[in-house]
Amino acid sequence: MKWKLILLLTCVLGYLQYALWFGKNNMSDFHQVQQVLVEMQAQNSTLKLRNDRMYAETADLYNGLDAIEDRARSNLGMIKPNEHFYRVISDAEQN
Template identity: 60%
Template structure:
């Protein structure tokens, strides 16, 4: 009688553990999904670090030199130096055929 109870109990325990592994809370599929989410977050974090480094470099340029300030004033604000002329050439997006 005892001979068949132990293997049966071990088989039931093995079945329960397999069910928990594949279909229970925090199963293998959840683990795989979480790994993908983690990889995506690492990629976003790397992109944000690159952006931050670029911003810090631009801040350092603006603090250290007047050339960066002058370039920014010219490109964003349209400022010109005294005795200097500014020309803006605008291309027609819809040229008419003649």
């Protein structure tokens, strides 16, 4: 009886070891998923920084007039009343 129990436990241990190393969701799959997780976390942190900058810019556009004025001047070429605008063109831009 004692030998049968030892044999049964050895078979169960062997099956568990096989499943751990070669079965579905084995150790190599675990390490691959871990690597993908690290890469995605790095990508997420980069995207989070970009989103934070965009949220800050959006909040500045809603709350402050300086950002709107800066955008209007740089993107649309707008100027204030009684203000003179001079555009200097370098030789490289003329060619």
